[in-house]
Amino acid sequence: MSKPPRPFSPSAGAALSAVLLVLAFPPFDLRWLVFVALVPWLVSIRGQEARAVRRSGLVFGSIFYGYQMWWVVPFVYKWTGSLVSGLVPWVVTVPIAMGYFWLQASWMGAAERQGRAWAIPLLWVAMEFIRSYIPGLAFPWGHMATPLWPFPAVLQSAALGGIFLVSAWVVLVNQWLAEWRWPRADGAMNRWRTGTAVVIVALFGYSWWRASTPPEGNWHVVAAAQPGVDQAFTPVDEERIRLDGAGPELMADAERAGAELVVFPEGFASPSESVVPTAVLGYPPAVPVILGGNLVQGGKRYQTAYSWDGMQWKHANKTRLVVFGEYVPGRDVLPFLKNFNLPAGDLTPGDRVQSLPVGPFQAGPLLCFEGLFPDLALAQQQAGAQLLTVQAIDDWYAATPAWEQLYPGAVFRSIEAGLPVVRAGSKGRSYITDARGNIVSWLTRV
Secondary structure, three states: OOOOOOOOOHHHHHHHHHHHHHHHOOOOOOHHHHHOOOHHHHHHOOOOOHHHHHHHHHHHHHHHHHHHOOOHHHHHHHHHOOHHHHHHHHHHHHHHHHHHHHHHHHHHHHHHHOOOHHHHHHHHHHHHHHHHHOOOOOOOOOOOOHHHOOOHHHOOOHHHHHHHHHHHHHHHHHHHHHHHHOOOOOOOOHHHHHHHHHHHHHHHHHHHHHHHOOOOOOOOOEEEOOOOOOOOOOOHHHHHHHHHHHHHHHHHHHHHOOOOEEEOOOOOOEOEOOOOOEOOOOOOOOOOEEEEEEEEEOOEEEEEEEEEOOOOEEEEEOOOOOEOOOEOOOOOOOHHHHHHOOOOOOOOOOOOOOOEEEOOEEEEEEEHHHHHOHHHHHHHHHOOOOEEEEEEOOHHHOOOHHHHHHOOHHHHHHHHHOOOEEEEEOOOOEEEEOOOOOEEEEEOOO
């Protein structure tokens, strides 16, 4: 294979690409850089030895994911009061991510050497999928598509292949630009470049067409209730008083607005052994509601969504838990974990995804972290949900870029499932989308 001039060594190209991609994400939000960020790395690995390409993956992972996960440090420091404790999970996480991108680079280099550079977008999203679903470490974070969330008109291909197809499209644009700006001397990718341009335009055209086609259905009035209480760091007794004070006022506002459903955040109800949640919303609530709380049954504790449909309470348990937040792997064999002020006991995941009847709707609850997983949104749609509810406590990540990656997830889940979404956060962001992921109403963070 010929070796055309390259502007960068593999490690330098990876470093530049990582910096450009960091700038596309919060808090910098230079979103459109996602379409060019990978170009330096893609060009720099052509014709290179496998070792140099793999090393470039370590460079990319250390910079990109090192920054992506830096929010863990202030988060854990605020939680535990120990800077050392804050650094430990970051120091552990970054090498794992470097391993992911080492493997990613290995795949990319092999595709280049075998004359199959066309497979690179597929290999990229394969790694995004692995990072999102690997057992025990599943964490859907830092996807190429994520910075584009404010522009649903270019995201509609997610209805065909989830956020992963949008990421593949973004990487494909990067690769096309690399081949156009730095064409190969042997012309090996010329025909590919033409065909790829057709695919890029076709996916964009589909997205634009779908975004401009109004979803079918009837209009309803729904409300996202944002109590304005820090549910992460407020002392428990004070938090309970403030939530109980906010509940009746929010319900009264929703009733005056003619709401057919009110969605409250995760953790709004007090922990309870009853399938009837402990929350001050009126007995019975004047408007159908869905809210989150802890349910204790049979010696097990669940993160739960409760719904009042106007006649009875029902509930569904959270199936996808947050590692180190809702369960702690190795708690009994790693004694240093006690220094993290972690939860005293692990939550238990629910055994199935289920939708809940609430008012005139069948609602599909996604409790906080679950709102990052495409498969759960699709499972709710297949379970008969007519809208999705995302109930969140984002206060843990206040003043970090993590918060700005958490709340946009509902836009993608809306497009993937083809359903409206009501997202309620304790202090925000709370918003409502139509079935195309367009935000039709939202509340500012307080």
